[in-house]
Structure formats: structure tokens, C-alpha cells
Amino acid sequence: MQNATRPIVAVVGGGFCSPQEAILAERVGRHLAQAGAILICGGMGGVMAAACRGAKSAGGLTIGVLPGFSAEDANPQVDIPIVTGLGEARNVIIVRSAAAVIAVGGEFGTLSEIAFALKLGRPVIGLGSWELAKEGRPSQAIVKAQTPEEATQLALAAISGSNW
Amino acid sequence: MQNATRPIVAVVGGGFCSPQEAILAERVGRHLAQAGAILICGGMGGVMAAACRGAKSAGGLTIGVLPGFSAEDANPQVDIPIVTGLGEARNVIIVRSAAAVIAVGGEFGTLSEIAFALKLGRPVIGLGSWELAKEGRPSQAIVKAQTPEEATQLALAAISGSNW
Amino acid sequence: MQNATRPIVAVVGGGFCSPQEAILAERVGRHLAQAGAILICGGMGGVMAAACRGAKSAGGLTIGVLPGFSAEDANPQVDIPIVTGLGEARNVIIVRSAAAVIAVGGEFGTLSEIAFALKLGRPVIGLGSWELAKEGRPSQAIVKAQTPEEATQLALAAISGSNW
Amino acid sequence: MQNATRPIVAVVGGGFCSPQEAILAERVGRHLAQAGAILICGGMGGVMAAACRGAKSAGGLTIGVLPGFSAEDANPQVDIPIVTGLGEARNVIIVRSAAAVIAVGGEFGTLSEIAFALKLGRPVIGLGSWELAKEGRPSQAIVKAQTPEEATQLALAAISGSNW
Numbered sequence: 001m002q003n004a005t006r007p008i009v010a011v012v013g014g015g016f017c018s019p020q021e022a023i024l025a026e027r028v029g030r031h032l033a034q035a036g037a038i039l040i041c042g043g044m045g046g047v048m049a050a051a052c053r054g055a056k057s058a059g060g061l062t063i064g065v066l067p068g069f070s071a072e073d074a075n076p077q078v079d080i081p082i083v084t085g086l087g088e089a090r091n092v093i094i095v096r097s098a099a100a101v102i103a104v105g106g107e108f109g110t111l112s113e114i115a116f117a118l119k120l121g122r123p124v125i126g127l128g129s130w131e132l133a134k135e136g137r138p139s140q141a142i143v144k145a146q147t148p149e150e151a152t153q154l155a156l157a158a159i160s161g162s163n164w
Numbered sequence: 165m166q167n168a169t170r171p172i173v174a175v176v177g178g179g180f181c182s183p184q185e186a187i188l189a190e191r192v193g194r195h196l197a198q199a200g201a202i203l204i205c206g207g208m209g210g211v212m213a214a215a216c217r218g219a220k221s222a223g224g225l226t227i228g229v230l231p232g233f234s235a236e237d238a239n240p241q242v243d244i245p246i247v248t249g250l251g252e253a254r255n256v257i258i259v260r261s262a263a264a265v266i267a268v269g270g271e272f273g274t275l276s277e278i279a280f281a282l283k284l285g286r287p288v289i290g291l292g293s294w295e296l297a298k299e300g301r302p303s304q305a306i307v308k309a310q311t312p313e314e315a316t317q318l319a320l321a322a323i324s325g326s327n328w
Numbered sequence: 329m330q331n332a333t334r335p336i337v338a339v340v341g342g343g344f345c346s347p348q349e350a351i352l353a354e355r356v357g358r359h360l361a362q363a364g365a366i367l368i369c370g371g372m373g374g375v376m377a378a379a380c381r382g383a384k385s386a387g388g389l390t391i392g393v394l395p396g397f398s399a400e401d402a403n404p405q406v407d408i409p410i411v412t413g414l415g416e417a418r419n420v421i422i423v424r425s426a427a428a429v430i431a432v433g434g435e436f437g438t439l440s441e442i443a444f445a446l447k448l449g450r451p452v453i454g455l456g457s458w459e460l461a462k463e464g465r466p467s468q469a470i471v472k473a474q475t476p477e478e479a480t481q482l483a484l485a486a487i488s489g490s491n492w
Numbered sequence: 493m494q495n496a497t498r499p500i501v502a503v504v505g506g507g508f509c510s511p512q513e514a515i516l517a518e519r520v521g522r523h524l525a526q527a528g529a530i531l532i533c534g535g536m537g538g539v540m541a542a543a544c545r546g547a548k549s550a551g552g553l554t555i556g557v558l559p560g561f562s563a564e565d566a567n568p569q570v571d572i573p574i575v576t577g578l579g580e581a582r583n584v585i586i587v588r589s590a591a592a593v594i595a596v597g598g599e600f601g602t603l604s605e606i607a608f609a610l611k612l613g614r615p616v617i618g619l620g621s622w623e624l625a626k627e628g629r630p631s632q633a634i635v636k637a638q639t640p641e642e643a644t645q646l647a648l649a650a651i652s653g654s655n656w
Binding site: 086088092093107108109111112114115116119128129131132133134135136 | 578579580581584585599600601603604606607608610611612620621622623624625626627628633
Binding site for chain 2: 414415416417420421435436437439440442443444446447448456457458459460461462463464469
């Protein structure tokens with residue numbers, strides 16, 4: 001089945017981001033496409049647009065799950081705009097549709113995607129993203145990566161190890 | 165932009181359907197793919213599965229916007245499973261993401277998709293589907309087609325005429 | 329249980345409506361409150377505001393399930409604003425939360441609520457609202473009422489007869 | 493306007509919780525009701541049920557925004573069951589409908605509610621709940637309370653100070 005052979009991986013992060021984060025996200029997107037994965041993201045700017053650019057530079061397929069009411073909201077590198085009109089609630093769709101999630105930086109919206117992914121049991125790889133603790137004890141739920149290459153490898157390894 | 169050159173068209177209808185409806189839906193799916201359109205649907209069985217089969221038989225791309233919690237719910241001809249977990253509320257996403265909607269037969273779930281599409285100003289083509297009236301006066305909001313070929317042509321013509 | 333003794337009934341209809349429809353909706357709202365039912369609606373203007381006015385005139389409780397992002401969108405007679413940010417997808421929440429649905433007039437958004445209600449097996453009473461047919465055969469799924477009093481009685485009778 | 497004089501406050505936390513967390517949540521619920529606030533929560537068990545019990549013990553009004561398909565999923569202390577059928581995506585509705593959020597303990601679902609609340613600019617008070625950091629720097633976005641009384645006071649103070 002095509003779904004199984006081409007995993008869908010989410011890249012999440014801010015709609016606005018630093019130049020450094022954009023470079024990281026673009027490299028994540030490119031590595032995912034080179035590995036044959038389909039990219040799913042929120043379809044907007046910042047980290048999302050950078051990841052899409054990276055994926056398209058390697059001939060990948062990109063899905064943008066948009067919060068608003070028009071396909072024209074999508075960044076130009078989105079192949080498949082999914083127009084939800086659900087606002088931030090669309091975050092859960094991005095994560096549900098993905099076999100693994102890579103978070104690049106990110107603010108509170110990204111945190112909601114990380115939280116949903118962990119709730120749903122999806123592997124979450126963080127690249128300069130949130131760190132969690134409870135009652136003073138750090139949580140290891142978000143796997144930290146140091147480079148885009150490592151983030152991609154960790155995500156894909158987690159997927160092959162899963163019965164997704 | 166790729167989005168503009170490859171319109172996304174929804175085919176909606178029952179998760180269970182008659183053999184005749186399946187044949188109609190399969191032909192709609194094939195014609196859409198031959199015309200270069202991307203098929204979006206609810207990703208399940210019945211009319212949805214038949215439309216996907218038709219699209220894949222002509223090398224098309226298929227998106228299934230699933231109501232449940234797992235990509236494995238998708239019929240085998242879905243290339244891109246979007247896993248919403250939203251139940252019937254996912255119907256609005258199918259319709260928002262499409263430039264036009266073709267309804268083949270269908271029950272009340274299909275009627276909700278038709279209603280949303282009309283609310284959003286999307287062209288709706290009906291093939292043996294619902295008919296509407298208010299206070300005894302028939303509504304012409306659903307454009308009736310007699311054949312799958314006509315349904316596809318009406319949908320694509322409506323899109324080219326739109327500023328979508 | 330309080331939920332069972334005070335049924336929740338939805339009144340659906342246009343955000344803009346004729347003066348006649350407003351009078352009908354107001355009377356439906358008042359009768360529902362007099363019968364001890366809680367009113368749920370979309371929380372906006374037109375039929376929704378009229379139904380809320382009627383319910384409050386009889387000391388009832390009103391819930392508004394809003395499509396937008398702010399409680400301030402609610403009409404002034406809404407006691408409990410539920411702020412969804414989901415746009416039209418909030419229609420399914422109104423209907424799911426209600427034991428029965430009364431439609432007063434209405435356009436395509438109302439039709440989507442009727443369709444969802446029928447899909448979910450909720451009784452639907454129509455007061456000058458949509459009429460359905462398929463392949464030329466009228467559907468009796470929407471029970472027609474002639475007056476607000478009859479609409480309310482039909483809705484409440486359908487609920488008591490149900491195992492809701 | 494009634495909405496403004498009776499603020500709606502969310503209590504979020506695990507569907508399963510420790511006896512200690514249940515005691516904390518019950519006291520939060522009671523204090524909120526004593527202060528005249530309406531309680532909104534996810535309507536299920538654990539922290540949600542405990543908060544509802546507390547609110548009802550002080551004559552408060554309770555709203556449960558349910559993830560599933562039936563009002564019967566609600567715990568018995570829910571006055572107003574809102575039946576979404578949206579699964580975890582209902583978390584955003586709880587938070588959008590509240591003027592402030594109190595988190596008692598909680599797992600990843602609770603973290604998603606905290607994240608949405610922070611994204612939407614709602615004050616978030618934590619009682620033995622998540623702690624956030626980014627790149628090694630702790631975030632102060634979640635205001636820590638030591639007791640249920642303090643949590644309630646902080647939430648209500650934040651609301652009065654806001655132009656909600």
C-alpha cells in the first residue's frame with residue numbers, strides 16, 4: 001500500500017521564525033523528501049514555508065493543513081492545500097495524519113501540536129524546541145536532536161520501528 | 165502554481181451504495197483524473213472507494229479526509245489519508261478543500277456536504293442525488309447531471325469560470 | 329439526572345431572517361422555556377437571537393455555540409457562549425448537543441444542521457423550512473409543523489418517546 | 493450582560509488522577525462557584541469530575557465539553573453537556589470559551605489545553621502541573637499556585653484585570 005511505503009511526517013514550528021530556524025526547517029524538509037517521506041505541515045509561513053521549500057527542492061510532496069478559509073492562504077510550495085476553517089483546532093489534524101512529528105523552534109501553537117502528538121503516541125523530535133518538566137522533574141517525551149539530519153533520521157527510525 | 169493548474173474536486177456519496185452508484189462514482193473518478201484534477205473525498209467505502217478506484221485507474225491522485233482516528237480506515241486507493249478524528253464534522257473540510265463538488269446518490273451525510281458546499285458558494289453537481297425545495301418551490305442550487313461524463317464536465321466548467 | 333429532566337433543544341435558522349420568521353422563532357423559544365427545555369443555537373442574530381429572546385422572556389436558559397473567536401459575538405440573550413473558532417463546522421456541535429432540532433426558515437447553513445441532525449437520528453421539525461426529495465420522491469424526514477406551538481410540542485413529544 | 497458578570501473559568505486536568513489531585517480540583521471547583529464563576533471543563537472523569545463536584549457543592553453551574561458522541565458520557569455533575577464528537581480537538585473549545593484556565597496536574601491532553609490557552613492569551617494557573625522551558629531557559633507563561641484557593645484567586649484576578 002502506498003500509504004505505508006511513503007510515510008507522512010509533520011514538521012511543526014512558528015509561522016514566523018528566525019533565519020536560523022528557517023535554515024533548519026528547510027534542511028529537515030529536504031532530508032524528508034530525499035528519504036521518500038511526504039511532508040505535512042500547517043501550510044503557512046515561517047518554519048512551515050521553509051520545510052516546504054526544502055521538500056520541493058528534493059522533489060517531495062507537500063501537504064498544508066490550513067487554519068483559514070481559503071487555499072490561497074497556503075505558501076506557494078504547498079502541493080495539497082487542505083482548507084479546514086477550524087483555526088488552531090486544525091493542529092490536531094496535522095499531528096493525527098503524521099507518523100512522526102519534528103518540531104523546529106516554535107511558540108505556543110507548536111507546543112499544542114507537540115502535546116497532541118505525545119497524547120496520540122506519535123514520536124516527537126525537537127530541534128531547538130520546547131522542553132517539558134513536571135513538579136521539577138524533566139520529561140524525556142520530546143527527543144532532542146542536534147541537527148536537521150539527526151532529527152530526520154530519528155523520526156524515520158521511530159516510524160520504521162512502529163507498527164504504524 | 166500547481167494548486168491552480170490541478171484543481172481539487174470532491175466526490176461525495178454514501179459509505180454504502182448500490183452497484184449502479186458505484187459504477188457512476190468510478191466513472192466520475194476516472195474522468196476527473198483524466199482531466200488532471202485531484203480527487204478529494206471522505207476516504208471510506210461505497211461511493212468514496214469507487215471514485216478513488218476510478219481516479220487511480222487513470223493515474224490520478226486521491227485524498228481521503230477520514231472521520232476516524234487511523235489512516236488504516238482509508239480505502240486502499242487513497243494516496244493521502246488526512247486523519248481528522250472529527251467524525252462527521254470532517255465533511256466541511258472535504259468541501260472547503262474542493263473547488264467543486266459532485267454528489268453521487270447519498271444519504272444525510274452527503275446532504276450535509278451538499279449544504280456546506282452551497283453555503284460556501286462551491287458549485288454542486290448532483291448525479292441521482294438530493295433535490296431541494298422550500299415552501300413548495302424547487303431550488304435549482306444543485307445542478308443535475310444525467311451521466312458521469314456530464315457531471316465531470318459541469319464541475320470542471322464551473323471551476324474554470326470561477327476565480328478560485 | 330438534571331440533563332434528562334431538562335432536555336436541550338436546538339433552534340436553527342438564518343443569521344438574517346424576515347420579521348415573520350423572527351416572530352415564529354421567538355414563540356418557539358418561549359414555548360421551549362415554558363416547557364422547561366434548555367435552548368441551544370448558533371448564538372448569532374436572526375432566528376437565533378429571536379429564539380433566545382423568547383426563551384429569556386420565559387426565564388429559560390440559552391446556550392450559543394459560536395462559529396467565531398470571541399464570546400462577544402454572541403447575541404445579548406445568550407447565557408452560555410461556547411466559543412468554538414470552528415466556523416461552520418460548529419453546526420454539528422449544536423445538533424449533537426440537542427435531543428431534537430426545530431428549523432425555522434433557513435438557508436444552506438440551516439440545511440447543513442438539518443442534514444447532520446437526520447444523520448445522527450435526531451428528530452427534526454420544520455417551520456417554513458427546507459423540503460427534501462430524491463429522484464423525484466419527497467422525503468418525510470423533516471416533520472412539518474404549522475405553528476410554533478405545534479413545532480415545540482412535536483419536538484418535546486419526540487424526545488419523551490426517545491431513549492435519549 | 494450576564495456573560496460578563498459571571499465569568500466562565502476552565503479547569504483542566506487528567507481523566508484519571510490521584511486522590512490528592514481530586515481533592516485539589518474539588519476545592520478549585522467549589523471556590524469558583526462561591527465566587528460566582530461558571531465552570532467549564534472536558535466533562536469526563538478524574539480532575540474534571542472532581543471540579544464539577546466541587547462546583548455543584550456550592551450551587552454552581554457546570555459545562556462539560558465532551559469529546560465523544562453522547563451526552564451520557566458526561567460525569568453526573570455536568571449541568572450542560574456540549575457533545576462535540578471532535579475527540580481531542582474539543583480541547584480548543586474548552587479554552588476558547590473560558591476567560592482563564594486552571595490546570596490541576598495533567599498529562600499531555602492537559603498540556604495541549606495549556607498550550608492553546610497561552611496561544612490565545614488566556615491566563616493559565618498551574619497547580620502541580622506542567623513546567624515549560626525552551627533552550628534551557630524556564631518559561632514563566634504558566635503562573636504557579638500553591639493552593640486551590642490561590643489558584644482561584646489568581647484566575648479571577650487575571651480576569652478582572654483583563655478587558656475580556
